[in-house]
Structures are given as structure tokens and as C-alpha cells.
Amino acid sequence: MWKKTRAILRVVSFAVYVILSFSFYLLIKGILYLLRLPFAYWRNTYMRHLSFVTCFIFNIQVAVKGQAPKAPFFLVCNHLSYLDILPLFMTLNCTFVAKKEIRSWPVLGFMVKHMGVVFVDRKRRSDVIRVNQILTQALNKQQGVVIFPEGTSSSGSKVLPLRSSLLHYPSSHLIEVHAASFYYRTGVNDTPAIDSVCFFGGRHSFMDHFFEMAKNNKIYCELRFAPEAVVESDRKLLTQKLQQKIEHIFTPSSPTESLPTESIKG
Numbered sequence: 104m105w106k107k108t109r110a111i112l113r114v115v116s117f118a119v120y121v122i123l124s125f126s127f128y129l130l131i132k133g134i135l136y137l138l139r140l141p142f143a144y145w146r147n148t149y150m151r152h153l154s155f156v157t158c159f160i161f162n163i164q165v166a167v168k169g170q171a172p173k174a175p176f177f178l179v180c181n182h183l184s185y186l187d188i189l190p191l192f193m194t195l196n197c198t199f200v201a202k203k204e205i206r207s208w209p210v211l212g213f214m215v216k217h218m219g220v221v222f223v224d225r226k227r228r229s230d231v232i233r234v235n236q237i238l239t240q241a242l243n244k245q246q247g248v249v250i251f252p253e254g255t256s257s258s259g260s261k262v263l264p265l266r267s268s269l270l271h272y273p274s275s276h277l278i279e280v281h282a283a284s285f286y287y288r289t290g291v292n293d294t295p296a297i298d299s300v301c302f303f304g305g306r307h308s309f310m311d312h313f314f315e316m317a318k319n320n321k322i323y324c325e326l327r328f329a330p331e332a333v334v335e336s337d338r339k340l341l342t343q344k345l346q347q348k349i350e351h352i353f354t355p356s357s358p359t360e361s362l363p364t365e366s367i368k369g
Contacts, residue, residue, distance in 0.1 A: 110317035117160050124153060125214060132217070143245035146218060147196045154192040162321045165190045169283075169328030169352075176247035177273045178281045179265070179345050181353065182256045183301045185211060185309075186316070187285055190326040191249055198241055200234060200250040200269060211309075219246070223269070238272045252342070256303045259287065259296070259356030262349050267342040274341045279332035282348035287356065290321030297356040327352045 128149045135142040158165060163186065172178060174196045180187065191197060198219045206212045206222060221241060223234045241248050252270065253263040262284070273280045287296035299315050300322060307315065316322075329348040335341035 106318040106320075109320075110314055113160055113317045114314060117157065120156060120160070121153075121214070124149070124156075129217065141245070143196075143219075143243075147245065150192040150218065154189040158189055158193070161317060161319075163189065164321065164323050165193060166323070166325045167194055167328070168325060169330060171195055171328055172247060172281045172332070174244060174247045175242040176281055177242065177278050178247060178249045178283060179252050179270075179349070180249060180283045181259075181262050181285055181349055182251035182253050183259045183285050183287060183303075183356075184256060184316075185302055185313075186287075186300060186322075186324065187251075187256075190285075190324055194326065195247060195249070196245060197247045197249050200238075200248065202255075221248075234269065235272045242278075252345070256301065258303050259285075259301050261355060262346065262353050265342050265346045265349075267338045270338050270341050270345075274336055274338040277334055277336060279334050280341065280345060281332045282329040282345050282352070284327050284349050284353045286325040286327070286354045288323045289319045290323075293319040293321065295357065296322070301356060325354075 128145075131145055132142050135145060157163070167190065171194045176195075176197075178195070178197070180191075188199065191199075198221065199215075200221045200223055201215065203222045203224045205215060205220075219241075221234055221237050238248055250269050252265040252267070254266050255263070257263050270280070272278070287300045289296045289299060293299070294315065299312075299319055302309075302312050306312075329352055331348075333341060333344045333348065335344060
């Protein structure tokens with residue numbers, strides 16, 4: 104009963120915070136637009152604040168291992184959950200290439216439309232070509248680009264095969280590509296992360312899964328950056344090397360694993 108009550112309180116608190124803060128964000132963004140001033144710095148500041156507050160509300164403890172790249176950069180990660188964007192925004196100035204289905208998600212879908220996220224229809228080859236062209240403008244001193252080349256989120260039991268289509272741009276321009284991986288655990292007596300944090304397989308609707316995630320007492324997230332970037336002109340070879348980089352720093356999720364009794368701090 105307490106878990107359900109806690110989840111309701113958290114979801115309501117999150118909703119109120121997002122409505123108020125995002126309204127303020129849109130107001131400032133609109134003013135900057137009318138004055139023809141750049142708003143990238145304002146967006147980065149807001150997303151970092153949003154991520155920190157969201158982690159506080161849901162008691163998500165984030166640990167970062169390794170050296171995070173500085174903008175402009177190109178980064179590939181494995182993909183486990185909609186929560187993945189929080190540690191990335193907390194650590195990096197970035198935007199994302201995301202599947203078009205996210206635009207229909209409640210709340211999150213509306214927000215990411217105004218965050219410079221680049222949407223791609225992976226089922227249409229021509230759309231991948233369009234996105235690769237957009238990436239030319241997306242990389243700048245104010246932001247890097249993050250992609251999830253597995254093409255979908257997973258259970259975290261292994262790294263899915265990376266798709267090479269969105270790596271055409273960095274390979275053809277000999278741009279360094281960084282690699283990172285995610286790992287989640289939940290608290291004692293919480294539902295294991297593989298069932299309550301990792302969002303995959305269409306087992307639950309977004310809102311049902313979000314509420315289940317909110318029931319957890321504590322979530323521990325570890326974001327690990329590979330020590331060296333990869334530069335490769337051959338797209339397929341670049342994909343293979345990045346697969347190896349992610350697998351090397353990857354820790355699989357466990358169906359039964361939870362946090363130890365003592366607190367783990369990021």
C-alpha cells in the first residue's frame with residue numbers, strides 16, 4: 104500500500120513540477136526567439152535542472168564513471184529506459200536522435216519536441232538519410248549528439264547489435280565517436296531494475312511502466328564512458344569497434360539484483 108501511495112505522490116509532484124517549470128522554459132524560449140537570441144544555453148541549463156529535480160523526486164542516484172566528452176561530440180550508448188536521458192543531460196550538453204514513436208508519449212513526447220531532439224523513422228531508409236543531413240547542424244559548440252544505435256531499448260541482459268545507418272555522418276566526416284553504457288539497480292525490496300526500470304518489449308504502456316518505476320524506493324544508475332573515442336572512415340567497421348567498446352564497459356542487468364543495504368552514492 105505504501106509503495107502505491109509513494110508512487111502517486113511522486114508522479115503528482117513530478118507532474119506539477121514539469122507543468123510549472125516547462126511553462127517557464129517555453130516563456131523564456133519565446134522571448135529569446137522574439138529577440139533573435141540563441142537559446143541553446145538556456146535549454147542546456149533547463150534540462151540539467153529538470154534532470155536533477157527528477158532524480159531527486161524519484162530518488163535516482165547517478166554515478167558517472169570515466170571522462171565525459173565536451174561539445175561538440177558524437178556519442179553512442181546502449182539504451183535501457185526513458186530514464187537514460189537524465190544522467191546524460193546532467194553530465195553533457197547534448198541533443199538526441201530518437202525514434203519517432205517517442206513523440207506520442209504523454210508529457211515526455213511534448214517536451215522533447217521543444218528540446219531540439221531529432222526524430223527518425225527507422226523503417227524508412229530515406230528518413231535516415233534526412234537525419235544524417237540534419238546532424239551537420241546539430242553538432243556545435245553548444246551541444247553534442249547522442250544516438251542509441253541498438254534501435255530500441257532492451258532488458259540490459261546484453262548489448263544488442265548496433266545498427267550502422269546513423270553512423271554514416273561521423274564515418275564520412277572522420278569525426279570521433281565516443282561510447283558509453285548504462286546500468287541500473289533498484290533498492291532492497293524493490294522490483295528489480297530489469298522489470299521496473301528497463302522499458303522494452305512492449306510489455307507495458309508507458310504510463311503503466313512509469314507508475315511501476317515510481318514505486319521503487321531507490322534507483323541506482325551508473326553511466327560509464329569508454330576511455331577512448333573511435334575514428335573510422337568505414338561505417339561498418341566503425342559500428343563493430345563501437346560495439347566492442349560498449350560491451351567492454353557493460354554490466355548486464357540481473358533479474359534479482361538490488362542495491363545493498365548501505366547507500367551507494369554517485
